[in-house]
Amino acid sequence: MTALTSRNQLIVGIVLAALLAATRSHHFAGLHHLPDASWAVFFLAGVYLRRTWVFPALLAGAAASDFIAITWGGVSSFCVSPAYALLLPAYGALWLAGRKYAQHHANRIATLVPLVLAVCGGAALCELLSSGGFYFFSGRYAEPTLAEFGLRLVKYFPAYLGTLALYVGCAAVVHAVLVGVTERSTPANQP
Template sequence: MTKPIFSNNSNKIAMLAIGSLLLVLMLMTRGNHFMSSVNLPSASIAVFFLAGLYLSRISAFWFFYITSIVIDLSVSYSKGDFGSCITNTYPLLAFSYGAVFYAGRLLSVSVATGLSTTLALKTLLVLFIGTSVAFVISNGSYYWFSGNYVEPNWQEYTERFAKYYPSYILRPLYYVVPALLIHWTFSTIRIKQQIDAIKIK
């Protein structure tokens, strides 16, 4: 039977390290708020997906959600403009991020013991579905209910959907794909070590 990538003794340390890396990613890329010299795609969707995949606890979701709120409020306050970011639909971001967190959480048990090529592809498919749901919630609610559009209509929304959806789907891949490659490498090494140990016995 394949053993988990992280043993019981190192599990807490590994989760702390992953959580810290995800936090740094969010701080560095959420609108480039704190580091003007860094111009990276927003990692927020990837952070919630990977948090669901590797941390899985609901407390992890709330930690990153509250962090995102603090970042947005801090930046809006520093700019003196809350209108463009904080609207009456802002609370619905909880459902948007919750969709991708839940998507990652669905596979958390499967990836705990290793990451095969098939499972990696399945993970990317689940990411695509979760991100699509997140986009419909965040983009759709902002367009239809924020009050920033005088006469919302399906034609304009369709145009906005076609304009923003591709980049929204692609952004998480910049972070999730490298994470899966690292995970796959550790899985391969771990399995090889187990096979070698069996041969020695």
């Protein structure tokens, strides 16, 4: 993928941070029907944002959002456990999947194949780390088993993958429109 200008990366970064803050765990009452965009934010940040400091900054933003929601927003702290630390490698899997996809991106329809592979691969690893970590290491389940985890995976993963696909699909449409507008406004003899 052609690297975005610093200005465009800043815009994308602000949009992604705002999306994370607005949708994470339904912390804002007016947005309670908007699905959590955390997975998509980390994947898309990997695709579009070249600076590596953005990853820990987004992690801090997610943790701060959770802290604020629990401390002042009345949101349950059920998900905060020793397994919470596994969100770092889980979100890292999405970030790295986005970075890997960015290496293969081209403004062609054929780029959808590596996009789907990156989204599905990153999401599967993220789910195994985040949900698996919570199930086995949170202390919330008395006798965790692989069989029960498998059933939970089949029950919950499709919805998480669908939400990720929705946000990434929207981003792909916006990207295609912006690339089309830019290509039409650039004279043919300019690079």
